[in-house]
Amino acid sequence: MSTSGVPTRRGRPGYDQQGVLDGAVELFNLHGYDATTMDMVAAHLKLSKGALYHHISSKEQLLELALDRALGALEGVLADSRKLGDAAARLEFLMNGAVDVLARELPSVTLLLRLRGNSAVERAALDRRREFDARVTELIAEAQSDGTIRRDIDPGAASRMLFGMLNSLTEWYRPDGSGDGPRIAADMLTVALDGLRAP
Amino acid sequence: MSTSGVPTRRGRPGYDQQGVLDGAVELFNLHGYDATTMDMVAAHLKLSKGALYHHISSKEQLLELALDRALGALEGVLADSRKLGDAAARLEFLMNGAVDVLARELPSVTLLLRLRGNSAVERAALDRRREFDARVTELIAEAQSDGTIRRDIDPGAASRMLFGMLNSLTEWYRPDGSGDGPRIAADMLTVALDGLRAP
DNA sequence: GTCTATAAATGGATAGAC
């Protein structure tokens, strides 16, 4: 099954739902969800509005599908991190995994990070995100007990600063095929752990 | 002249423009600019829409006024930083000043950081913001030459990571009168410069 | 699976009375 937006069923023209979703999310991130109209989405896909609504049931369904994708990926990394031993290893795995998800699922995560809670769908996604944040804070507190993370910063504040930096990726990182993703991920972890000051 | 939203002209009821602006920006940040209707703004101020338009000429003017306030404050800190001597001192002043502006002008800066460039007003503000970012990157490059800031990170990336962390304040810091602002500012500079790792 | 046409509701903004 294709997730690239290019239809795969042999001989059949037109979009599948994933292709419609990818095009819509691209526009949502370009102009913001609220400022993007279904006319714009249809034009972007070179479809009429009637044809667009053949693939999806509502504008909000597009948002819901994208948010579930982003949250599923982040929660997956969190679940995988639980398999590791000490807090330091779990935190490092989580930081790496989060940057990886941000880069790989940039469109859907970008959408997630801009939510304001204007509908039931948005509020449900924000709840799931808060749950994720709470788990990260717990992990940081544990790593502080271990002596891995500095103890002079409140774990909640540390978690927000860490993900404030990581999440800013959605505002400036644009994959360009140059393969610089791993380098930027490594740089972010360096700065998050050791700071900007010259050693 | 009051900037608190509470009218000051003796005996005269009703709002001045600043009061209307403050109420509107509060709603813009709560729901997003595009998702906020002028009906909502009027209801929030306990005014009719007709009365609301007596104080301002358009929804976009409210946005423009708020963005100018945010950008003016940030550009002011940048201008003041130029009075200092070496790059290290100027960068430290700028980091402190930026956190201070973020906290003091939280509503208008929050609005600025969420822009998507959907209109001429938004694009002009984004241009001013890019100019600010370019100056920060220059300053970081200079501090790298001085040996103050680590040289193994690209100055543009370092600038984005730094302000990614600082700007995240708009997503979680809520002044509560407890006077914890200076503490949080100091913590952010500690983490930005020396990292989260236990010393 | 796509199209045109249109329904139904909402949005920004204005008119004119008080």
Added chain:
DNA sequence: GTCTATCCATTTATAGAC
């Protein structure tokens, strides 16, 4: 300075033909 009433463009979504 505020109100009610209204205009007109836009928006989400559906109907029904091909």
